[in-house]
Amino acid sequence: MKILAIDIGGTAIKYGTVLEDYTIEQAFEIPTEAHLGGPHLMNKIMGIVDTYAAEIDCVGISTAGQVNSELGKIIFASENIPNYTGIEITKTIQKKHHLLVSVENDVNAAATAEAKFGAGRGYSDFLCLTYGTGVGGAMWINNKIYTGTHFSAGEFGHIVTHTGGKKCTCGNNGCYEMYASTRALVNAVREATGKTLNGREIFSPEHFNNTTVRAVIDNWIDEIIGGLTTLIFIFNPPCIILGGGIMNEDYVISEIDRRIHARNIHSFRSVAIKRAAMKNQAGMLGAAYLAKEKLLES
Ligand SMILES: [Zn+2]
Known part of the structure; x- marks a missing residue:
């Protein structure tokens, strides 16, 4: 199993592939360019998913903003990322790719990583x-x-x-x-x-x-x-x-x-x-964990 994990913060997007045992296989970082707004950010996310779609089993996303994690939708984001509120991440990805997608708020994803791998064990x-x-x-x-x-x-x-x-x-x-x-x-x-x-x-x-x-x-x-x-x-x-x-x-x-x-x-x-304890990897590993759990339950 291979999971594409994407951690969207206010200044940087961290992403990469995570293996079944939660080893990070590879990780990259690109600027969020939050000021360019939600639709532009969604295009960046799609670009990452397009690159990996053929080799992954699911996508786990951790993002700034309040997230409806059942629908994979941003229900509120501050003006730090204009027009991000209302963006339907899961629906947009699934229009193009037949992949399971999990989206969670960044602090919730980080807390999940702490619970499973870090200070909350x-x-x-x-x-x-x-x-x-x-x-x-x-x-x-x-x-x-x-x-x-x-x-x-x-x-x-x-x-x-x-x-x-x-x-x-x-x-x-x-x-x-x-x-x-x-x-x-x-x-x-x-x-x-x-x-x-x-x-x-x-x-x-x-x-x-x-x-x-x-x-x-x-x-x-x-x-x-x-x-x-x-x-x-x-x-x-x-x-x-x-x-x-x-x-x-x-x-x-x-x-x-x-x-x-x-x-x-x-x-x-x-x-x-x-x-x-998880530092920079918290968002990616939490997102990967939640995506894998959702895949196993589906
Ligand atoms: Zn306040």
Whole structure:
């Protein structure tokens, strides 16, 4: 069996063939060119599928945006990819190719990869959050993704943590991701120091040891914990998996772990805080796993 896995992010599309034992046989990366819009992106996806159609058994796709995973359709995408909302990925591919297609939201696909191959192995339940431009979320409950009634569950980035706070891209004010995302950290450092630094630069010794920068980082970690506190009270999860490049910083993950476990509440003391293990391959492997499962069930 051979699976074509495609992971569509805001800046890059990663794709390649995955073997039955989930070995990635080959992998490539091309720019998403998201600004050119959904139809252009769909043409790129078709180009990839056309190339591999003769040698594969199914197609697994992980993509940004809210996805109706039963129909393989984008039900909502932000303005980062204009006109992506409404694109019917599965239907478009199957008009041309007699192939099984599975489409899932990128954080859900990544959480699936963590459950099967990464930090979530051995857990029947966990929460997964990724920190970047925004904050993405996924719920792994009873050994599968919980999607909600209309495939929109797990939007942890839009929990309101600051009523009447900063305007969010979703139209509300005070959403978690406006305060806890990597972008929020970058903005807060700029406001405090006048310097525009990326996530990695903020944690270089030169800046990290600056008291002003450190205070901003510590406040930002408290913002991260504010959202996690809500989730721990709701779910009492055995494990929370944190992803996104910023979580590779040891100080961030260890401080989150320390501050959460300092709370004298059982659900806080018992939750394991883990760093995502799958890194760049999460989307492709999660998408491949979901496609293979769907093929085996069909
Ligand atoms: Zn929002």
